[in-house]
Amino acid sequence: xxxxxxxxxxxxxxxVVIVGYGLAGATAAIEARDxxxxxxxxxxxxxxAQHAGGNSRVSGQSLLISKDKExxxxxxxxxxxxxxxxxxxxxxxxARMVELEPYIEARAKEAGARYIHSAGxxxxxxxxxxxxxxxxxxxxxxxxxxxxxxxxxLAFEACVKRRRIRIAHDTPIxxxxxxxxxxxxxxxxxxxxxxxxxxxxxxxxxxxCGGFENNLDMQRNYFGLAHCAPLxxxxxxxxxxxxxxxxxxALWHLRNQGQSGGIWPGFRFPGHDTVFLRTLFWQxxxxxxxxxxxxxxxxxxxxxxxxxxxQKLQGEYIDTxxxxxxxxxxxxxxxxxxxxxxxTEVMTWNSVVEGYGWSxxxxxxxxxxxxxxxxxxxxxxxxxxxxxxxxxxxxxRYNRACREGVDTEFGRNAATLQPIAxxxxxxxEIVPAIVCTGGGARRNIESEVLDHAGRPIARLYExxxxxxxxxxxxxxxxxLTEAMISGRAAGRNAVARSPW
Ligand SMILES: Cc1cc2nc3c(=O)[nH]c(=O)nc-3n(C[C@H](O)[C@H](O)[C@H](O)COP(=O)(O)OP(=O)(O)OC[C@H]3O[C@@H](n4cnc5c(N)ncnc54)[C@H](O)[C@@H]3O)c2cc1C
Numbered sequence: 001x002x003x004x005x006x007x008x009x010x011x012x013x014x015x016v017v018i019v020g021y022g023l024a025g026a027t028a029a030i031e032a033r034d035x036x037x038x039x040x041x042x043x044x045x046x047x048x049a050q051h052a053g054g055n056s057r058v059s060g061q062s063l064l065i066s067k068d069k070e071x072x073x074x075x076x077x078x079x080x081x082x083x084x085x086x087x088x089x090x091x092x093x094x095a096r097m098v099e100l101e102p103y104i105e106a107r108a109k110e111a112g113a114r115y116i117h118s119a120g121x122x123x124x125x126x127x128x129x130x131x132x133x134x135x136x137x138x139x140x141x142x143x144x145x146x147x148x149x150x151x152x153x154l155a156f157e158a159c160v161k162r163r164r165i166r167i168a169h170d171t172p173i174x175x176x177x178x179x180x181x182x183x184x185x186x187x188x189x190x191x192x193x194x195x196x197x198x199x200x201x202x203x204x205x206x207x208x209c210g211g212f213e214n215n216l217d218m219q220r221n222y223f224g225l226a227h228c229a230p231l232x233x234x235x236x237x238x239x240x241x242x243x244x245x246x247x248x249x250a251l252w253h254l255r256n257q258g259q260s261g262g263i264w265p266g267f268r269f270p271g272h273d274t275v276f277l278r279t280l281f282w283q284x285x286x287x288x289x290x291x292x293x294x295x296x297x298x299x300x301x302x303x304x305x306x307x308x309x310x311q312k313l314q315g316e317y318i319d320t321x322x323x324x325x326x327x328x329x330x331x332x333x334x335x336x337x338x339x340x341x342x343x344t345e346v347m348t349w350n351s352v353v354e355g356y357g358w359s360x361x362x363x364x365x366x367x368x369x370x371x372x373x374x375x376x377x378x379x380x381x382x383x384x385x386x387x388x389x390x391x392x393x394x395x396x397r398y399n400r401a402c403r404e405g406v407d408t409e410f411g412r413n414a415a416t417l418q419p420i421a422x423x424x425x426x427x428x429e430i431v432p433a434i435v436c437t438g439g440g441a442r443r444n445i446e447s448e449v450l451d452h453a454g455r456p457i458a459r460l461y462e463x464x465x466x467x468x469x470x471x472x473x474x475x476x477x478x479x480l481t482e483a484m485i486s487g488r489a490a491g492r493n494a495v496a497r498s499p500w
Contacts, residue, residue, distance in 0.1 A: 001178040001246050002189050002198075010187065013200035014042035014166070016494045017188055019173050019240070020209030021045035022054025022233075023480055024464025026156040027487030028206045030107075032495035033163045039495050041165050044190055044199065046172035046209070047235045051353060054210050055232035055436050055465065056483065057153040058352040062119040062127060064477030065101050065141040069094045075138035075475065079130060083256065083471035092445040093469065096485045101143070103484070108145045111158035117141040119476075120148040121346040127476040129307055130317070135475065142477055149345075149352045152480060168192075172239065176205060176247045176460070183248045183451060184458040186500060204459040204494035207449070208487065211437030211465045212238030214273070222254040222439060225323050228432040231266060231348045234273040236437075240466040244441040247460065250452045253471050254439030260474035262309035263323045265289070265330070266433025267343065269370050275433040276343040276350050276358070278330070280305045283339040285416035288398050289430060292326025294381075294390035296398065296409060301416035308435070308474055317473055328430040329384060331377075331395065334422040337362050342371075342428065362426075372427045380425045395420050436479060440467025447490035459497060461490035 016032050018025045021043050029041050045052050066072040073094040076085065085093075108115040118125050119142050127142045128135035145151040160167070168190075175189040177198065187200040212218040213230035215238040220226060230236065245251060266275035282301070291297040298311070298321055310317040322328065330342075342365070343358045345351045351358070358365065365371045374380025381391035401407045402419040441449045441462050448456035449467075463486035465479055 001180065002175045003180050004177055004186050007177060007198050010200040011197035013202060015039040015203045016041050016206065017199055017201040018043045018206045018208060019188065020054065021052045021167060022208065022210060022464060023056035023153060023156055024483035024487040025208035026160050027484045028208060028463055028491035029165045030159050030163060031488045031491030033165060035492050036495045043165060043167045044171045044173055045167060045169050047169065049169045052169060053153050054235065056480065057150050058232050058347055058349050059480060060119060060347045061144045061150065061152045062477040063104060063143045063152065064139060064475055064481050065143045066097050066138055067140040068137060069098045071134060071137035072097055075134040078133035079473035079475065080471045085469050085471055089445045089469060093485060097481060100481060100484065107159050108155050110162065111155035113151060113155045114146045115143065116146060117143050120144040120146060120151065127306065129475050130473060139475065149347060176243060178247060182458065185460040202499040203497040204461060206461040206463060206490040206494050207240050207244060207466060208463045209240040209466055210236035212236065212241060213434045213437055225432065228263065228323060228434050229266065229268050229275045231275050231277050231433050231435055233349055241440055244449065247457065248451050249441035249449045249457060251439065252442040253468060256438050256471050260438050260470045260472065261435030263319050264309050264433045264435060265322055265430045267428055268431045272350055274349040275431060277348045277433060279340060279342060279344045284336050284418060286336045286418040286420050286422065287330055287332035288420065289328055289330050290391065290394055291328055294386055295394055297321050297325050299410040299412045301412055310473065323432040329427045330430055331420060332426050333420045334424055337426055370428065374425050375423060377425055380427055384427045436465050438465055438468035438470050443467050445489065446493050447486050461494050463487040463490040
């Protein structure tokens with residue numbers, strides 16, 4: 001922490017300083033302004049205006065809508081069983097969740113956007129992830145705000161703009177200003193170009209600066225992932241965790257199972273900081289995935305997106321194996337190449353913010369060398385540095401399963417057993433891709449950051465996926481709604497404080 005006594009002058013000041021301009025930060029700002037129209041609110045965002053919006057902007061924009069508080073509580077309690085969420089937090093969260101829909105509709109209306117029941121890019125009106133734990137009862141709808149992509153983010157961004165809330169871009173915070181004895185927070189230290197600036201927060205600071213998806217060292221040490229990369233913003237590098245640790249906060253949920261959002265198959269290429277997400281919807285199935293031993297390793301065509309890439313083994317959900325099988329490739333034939341754009345365009349940083357337009361028939365990516373082509377399976381295997389005989393044997397075994405209509409190895413759905421038989425053949429390397437992380441400072445439902453004795457640190461709030469309450473499994477649409485609920489609590493409580 002930076003000590004208050006060491007501050008000679010403040011470069012800027014505001015009543016409430018909000019760190020991070022994703023959905024949690026935007027919601028906190030909207031709420032603070034609406035509760036006190038005279039309050040001066042300042043958002044400090046690490047990235048430039050073109051790149052703001054965080055994971056919120058590039059997410060699937062699915063919102064969980066629930067109408068049954070008790071059913072929602074029971075469901076989430078079951079999902080969090082190995083690391084229980086404090087019961088009073090769960091209760092208040094569920095109560096706020098069942099009242100959230102009119103709030104979201106009001107933001108859409110204010111922005112002149114359309115609120116709909118459905119994720120916008122899937123036929124399903126409801127995405128039910130874990131029926132055996134009570135999804136049917138807990139989830140009333142999956143909802144979103146149009147357009148696809150980014151609709152929810154765009155609506156909240158429009159609401160921030162309408163309120164003329166100040167935003168300082170390219171201004172990452174690096175520290176909190178505190179009293180070293182009491183831990184009370186008085187402002188932040190931020191980096192502006194070459195200069196460190198001190199920003200006074202007369203009432204409070206809200207930390208809403210996301211997770212550590214783009215910090216490999218934290219991934220390795222907190223979660224044990226050897227190599228992985230983010231699907232979302234490159235700006236989330238765990239700064240909030242480092243800063244809150246220094247500030248004396250207790251940490252939690254750093255190693256939630258699979259970081260709740262799961263570990264998905266992605267594609268990464270030089271010149272791109274983040275990862276492309278493999279498509280979720282297939283027109284043909286003449287493809288398999290192989291691991292470092294040249295063998296298949298899981299049921300590739302199960303709808304893993306419906307459990308956030310968790311598989312049930314021995315009665316418990318764990319992550320699918322992508323993060324622990326070494327170097328992976330997807331192998332496919334000409335039929336799959338021609339009929340499937342290999343990546344999704346409705347979410348992820350590369351598609352939504354960088355605007356990379358992946359070619360419909362993957363031809364440009366073959367041209368770039370991202371997809372490798374071979375005239376035979378053996379030729380392809382040699383080109384990607386694998387054992388041609390072993391890879392050919394794996395493909396032969398899979399093609400035999402297709403002829404027999406039964407995948408005895410992994411139980412792949414018979415309707416998706418299509419042989420890899422139309423030359424030429426192709427390979428693309430798969431990397432484990434992170435949706436989002438949830439670890440951060442322990443907080444309560446009022447978004448107050450707690451110290452190691454469970455006491456709130458005065459004038460310090462936290463919202464969104466930084467310090468998320470989700471500790472284990474996760475239902476689609478819960479992170480964005482949590483960003484709203486925790487952001488609203490943070491904004492409301494921060495602005496209610498008297499200036500110091
Ligand atoms: C591909 C993808 C799909 C997803 N789909 C869904 C979905 O459909 N439904 C759902 O509920 N959730 C989904 N999620 C998860 C959800 O998007 C996130 O959990 C949520 O957006 C987090 O919001 P946030 O405001 O906490 O963080 P973010 O939106 O990530 O914002 C954090 C901001 O903080 C900034 N920042 C970082 N460090 C600093 C610093 N030192 N100083 C200042 N600013 C800083 C970052 O640049 C960023 O702009 C998805 C995520 C991804 C990546």
